[in-house]
Amino acid sequence: MRGKETPELDADTFSRRMEAMAAKARRNRSEPEESAGFDAVEDVAQSTLPKTQAQDGHLDEFDDNWTRPIGMFEINGFGKVDPQIVRRVLSRLMELIEPDKAIALSHEELSEQIVDLTTEILEELKIRLNFEEQRQLIRMLVDEMVGLGPLEPLLADETVTDIMVNGPERVFVEREGKCVAANVRFRDEAQLMTVAQRIVSRIGRRIDESTPLVDARLADGSRVNIIAPPLAIDGTSISIRKFSRNRITIDQMTEQENLSPEMAVILKVAARTRLNIVISGGTGSGKTTMLNALSCLIDPSERIVTIEDTAELQLDQPNLVRLETRPSNIEGSGEFSQRDLFKNALRMRPDRIVLGEVRGAEAIDMLQAMNTGHDGSLCTLHANGAREALTRLENMVAMSGMRLPGNAVRGQISSAINLIIQVARLRDGKRRVTQISEVIGMEGDVVTLQNLFEYVASGEDRNGRLIGEFRFSGLRPRFYERAKYFGLQRRLDEVLEGAEAN
Template sequence: MHPLHHLADRLRERLIQSAALGEGGDLHARIRELVEHEAALLDAPARERLVELVVERSFGLGPLEPLLRDPAVDEVMVNGPGAVWVERRGRIEPTDVRFEDPAALRHAIERILAPLGRRVDEAQPLVDARLPDGSRVNVIIAPLALDGPVLTIRRFRRRGFTPDELVELGTWTAPLRDVMRRAVQARLNILVSGGTGSGKTTTLNALSSFIGADERVVTIEDAAELRLQQPHVVRLEARPAGVEGRGEVSIRRLVRNALRMRPDRIVVGECRGPEALDMLAAMGSGHDGSLSTVHAGSAEEALRRIETLALMADVGLPHAAIREQLAAAIDLVVHQARLRDGTRRVIALSEVVRVASGPATRELYALRDGRPVWRAALTDELAQRLGRVA
């Protein structure tokens, strides 16, 4: 390591020990003072440089700060001190932002996690956390990350997209919006599926805006991202195990607890574990109109995935019973994708039907060569349920 960097690390340690880091405002002056005092032998440019290095190591997000202030940036991806990428308007681009060295990146990560009461080290090399502004942070370090610390920040949008904005963006089409509005109002259980970052949570959030203001909604998430606009919403967030590995509260526990909270609807941010079983049970037992997302490559695969996840709950239910529950619980699957040009689109809307072999999807609407096509009429049952709302 460059001797100046080494010195900067030591000075930062000194600052921490003198508890000056918590004091905010005068920290700049304090750092300058410290540098003048401890590095009087260095020439003026070197001292300036040292001040910069200590500041970078002591303040907020360091060189990431300008990226996170840019409202066009949705995601910041740091693969190493010299490899910082962002996503802007659906496209991933490199930036010229650099950290001085791996230590500076590591310090920035520590500064992000420390105020959240989290830390990353060899025993806990993988951390998922949420910043006070709602942005989602993931950190993974050695030995799991092979080339140094990796930091990923999903910026929080102060406001999700409304259904009309999604139509404007081309993610939904107007006819699709109208069917989905009626589907939510008719209390169909809807699953949004898609790949990583395909916009599932965003679509779920927009769907939730169709829920009536008089309904009691309980939302359950790993890291709270949803922003429901209704007045009567209870938000629950799962808790990871603490530093000593205790105190975990799973999504599954929260789903079961939610059932005792007299919800009209339950919204599970993402189904990715055995909570799938409890969610199916909730959907099939008077909490119609529940919504969730699942990671899958197609609507059909989404059903298979929920089935597999529900089986993981391992409560001794026969497989056939779980498939039966699945067919009864989920009414619609909205499948979304991020296309090659960076846009995110709903590429299929499917109804869940029962066939001899169990639950299956029946495509109602799809994008074919970029054009929306209605492929099948609603089944009578669904048409009847939708018909009851205007």
């Protein structure tokens, strides 16, 4: 739950309270003013992960028994307070503030109460902490009572894109495309389960032994998957896919070298000319980011209906309807699948339908909609390439139970899909558009494709970063006449001429 960020305490107010408490303590005791520090929380990676790693992230030599070392992600300010102190203060604080009442308070009100009560508890327990340790302790207590505990610093860090909790003692993050261990951990399985329950309760769901698998989302739109024992053997597992608060545009992708300027213009023209586009790639390759970027190019006057398993698209067009699936309840009823929502969406007079991810039987409904006037629709699916994406679509149509001949299904695919964008997270951690392919029709029983652009790697630099280029095939897009209808052929001509010259 992240309705809003845990507020920074007012520095002047905090300092005055700390100084008053210290002065009072000095009057009541004869001990010196300096306080003893505490050791940082032990990093889990020290005992479970290799201790060294090459700076370029890969090994110079290979043998039969090598393992790839994993780096460490340090959280500034984390681990300054002894865990035993946190437990003692929290236990006493829970006696003074009932959790149910604490949830009803705002972050500011709760922070004020925790500041007052913590200073009293520290004095009562005769615990001495310096200014920074007390400040850190209060933030940890606020996170514990109304936030997501140890996950809060990771959620607040904009450089972290994925958070992976493998039980209470192992937390990993993805940062700059690399998976590293984080120096945070939960006290025990009970604390981890409390955080999991807090996440799912905000969307009206539950997580326990009878319902050990839940998909959810945080208030900021981050996607969450939770799987608990007995399915998760080593403790509750939480996977959080964070989304940037600032939506990434096609132009920003160009600046980050995720694609070339020529490819960016091709995608802009494709979105504005209402082509049916499929974005394919693996897990964490950037499919949703690309879908968001393309969706932002849709004309504000068009009515958009989005369908997702877990709402994560970030659109701000005024005529927008967002639909989300619902799982069955304990009795096994009340489920609404993507296919149910898709059928209903067709009755909502949509100009465009945006399907978060095609996973099963809804593929046939999507193809039929694209073939019956709902052009400009967008979707994502998991596939390793454009050709594999077409094969997956054909297989998912078969999952609908409709006994259609293979050539009939491929005929629908070839007439419905215009463009396939392949995205990938390459081994240097950078996400790139590796292929833009156009569906041009059928030859016999085979759907034919032509590649417009592809990324070709030629090596790597000293830092392990791939060296490559985005190559233009030299083929004129089949949607050129469509671009002329929308008045975009001049811009397309400029780009094609420039790409041919390069």
